[in-house]
Amino acid sequence: MSRPHLSRGFARRAIVLASAASAPAFADGQGILPLPDYRGDFASRTTLTGDWDGHRTALAEKGFTLDLSFTQLAQDVVDGGAETGTRYGGKIEALINLDLDRMGAVPGGLVTIRTESRYGQSANTTAGTLLPVSDTMYFPLTNPADEDIAATVTELLYTQFLSREVGLFAGKFTILGADSNEFAGGRGDTQFVGHPFTSASVTSLFNPYSALGTGAFVMPTPELTVSSSLYTSTDSSTSSGFDTLDDGLVWSSAIAWQYRLGELPGGVRATYQHAFDRNFVNFSGRFITRDGIAIPVDGDSWCAFANAWQYIAVEEAPTKPINVGDGRTDLQGVGLFLRAGTADPDTNPIEWIVSGGIAAKGLLPGRDRDTLGVGYAYSHTSDLPFVTSFVVNDTSSRLEAYYDLALTPAAELTFDVQVADSLLASNSTATVLGLRLRLDF
Numbered sequence: 001m002s003r004p005h006l007s008r009g010f011a012r013r014a015i016v017l018a019s020a021a022s023a024p025a026f027a028d029g030q031g032i033l034p035l036p037d038y039r040g041d042f043a044s045r046t047t048l049t050g051d052w053d054g055h056r057t058a059l060a061e062k063g064f065t066l067d068l069s070f071t072q073l074a075q076d077v078v079d080g081g082a083e084t085g086t087r088y089g090g091k092i093e094a095l096i097n098l099d100l101d102r103m104g105a106v107p108g109g110l111v112t113i114r115t116e117s118r119y120g121q122s123a124n125t126t127a128g129t130l131l132p133v134s135d136t137m138y139f140p141l142t143n144p145a146d147e148d149i150a151a152t153v154t155e156l157l158y159t160q161f162l163s164r165e166v167g168l169f170a171g172k173f174t175i176l177g178a179d180s181n182e183f184a185g186g187r188g189d190t191q192f193v194g195h196p197f198t199s200a201s202v203t204s205l206f207n208p209y210s211a212l213g214t215g216a217f218v219m220p221t222p223e224l225t226v227s228s229s230l231y232t233s234t235d236s237s238t239s240s241g242f243d244t245l246d247d248g249l250v251w252s253s254a255i256a257w258q259y260r261l262g263e264l265p266g267g268v269r270a271t272y273q274h275a276f277d278r279n280f281v282n283f284s285g286r287f288i289t290r291d292g293i294a295i296p297v298d299g300d301s302w303c304a305f306a307n308a309w310q311y312i313a314v315e316e317a318p319t320k321p322i323n324v325g326d327g328r329t330d331l332q333g334v335g336l337f338l339r340a341g342t343a344d345p346d347t348n349p350i351e352w353i354v355s356g357g358i359a360a361k362g363l364l365p366g367r368d369r370d371t372l373g374v375g376y377a378y379s380h381t382s383d384l385p386f387v388t389s390f391v392v393n394d395t396s397s398r399l400e401a402y403y404d405l406a407l408t409p410a411a412e413l414t415f416d417v418q419v420a421d422s423l424l425a426s427n428s429t430a431t432v433l434g435l436r437l438r439l440d441f
Contacts, residue, residue, distance in 0.1 A: 071136050359372065416434035
């Protein structure tokens with residue numbers, strides 16, 4: 001069976017479970033998640049530490065799995081930006097799954113615990129861009145940015161399947177990565193490094209990285225997933241989140257569908273989000289009144305975004321839906337991707353953004369696991385005078401290209417380059433070179 005990559009957000013969870021090797025089988029205790037395969041020698045197994053002399057598989061068969069990853073990133077702003085120079089940092093992430101169904105404790109029950117640690121510095125500030133050039137080092141959110149995190153729980157989530165097609169979830173979960181795409185995802189840890197290619201950036205106004213919330217999903221077929229959730233709009237990366245329950249909420253609903261063009265798989269996903277019970281600056285309002293300067297506010301805001309991906313050539317046609325939630329190009333072949341989003345022009349400085357590109361796996365002879373991608377993103381700010389007077393530039397763009405060298409299935413070395421335009425007139429276009437090493441233990 002394939003190695004499970006549990007969702008990093010409410011929607012990705014439904015997609016991953018829908019595309020698992022077998023459907024949930026609650027009554028007979030077969031488990032919700034497929035059993036991972038830790039076997040093989042050092043050069044072929046999916047984790048560096050392997051099967052722990054059989055103990056890891058034994059634990060998985062009892063419903064307990066632990067995935068540990070270590071991502072290191074060095075980026076050098078070689079030209080432009082706010083400041084040139086090299087920055088280095090890393091992140092350690094531990095993911096624990098308690099498959100209560102496989103344990104025989106709760107039919108259809110699943111507990112997910114995610115902890116994250118971070119150290120070092122990033123090029124996000126020195127590049128001088130509004131959107132991060134490194135999601136790996138930008139999240140979890142801290143104030144000030146780049147603050148070291150010894151350990152924080154960014155996800156503590158309970159999921160309950162009511163049937164093979166319907167599920168509920170509640171707890172604390174990560175939002176980044178919910179806009180899943182086969183060729184542009186991974187939260188910066190895999191595939192693209194920069195933020196414009198990991199999510200629809202129009203969500204940045206009110207979407208946190210980690211939040212308390214609840215929701216439901218329906219999977220009428222393995223190819224179709226409909227999900228809806230309600231969560232807090234204040235980030236809870238380094239807190240419990242209970243102290244910000246009254247600071248505003250976000251309602252998010254999405255639909256994802258996979259299809260085939262002959263033997264070539266593809267997919268589309270559309271999401272609508274509405275934020276409310278929170279004060280947003282109304283940039284179209286009157287800032288100067290008879291009584292002086294006042295900041296007009298609205299109590300809600302919205303955004304809508306969609307993405308699409310399509311393989312245009314594959315070495316071998318798949319036999320089941322693609323796992324778009326794992327942040328990896330799964331099939332050997334070539335594909336295209338497109339992502340676009342728009343937002344409330346009265347409250348969101350970013351009016352719309354679009355990104356797209358091409359990705360491939362196994363193009364070079366003898367390098368079947370290597371992946372690469374080239375993407376271009378373009379964003380447009382609101383035309384309102386108050387916004388442009390502060391942001392100055394009304395557009396920005398980002399070009400990124402990466403090549404991921406698979407040292408083993410559990411070790412990847414990525415070479416990355418970004419040419420990142422800034423919305424701030426005081427910062428010139430930054431050229432950023434990056435080197436990323438990811439290890440799965």
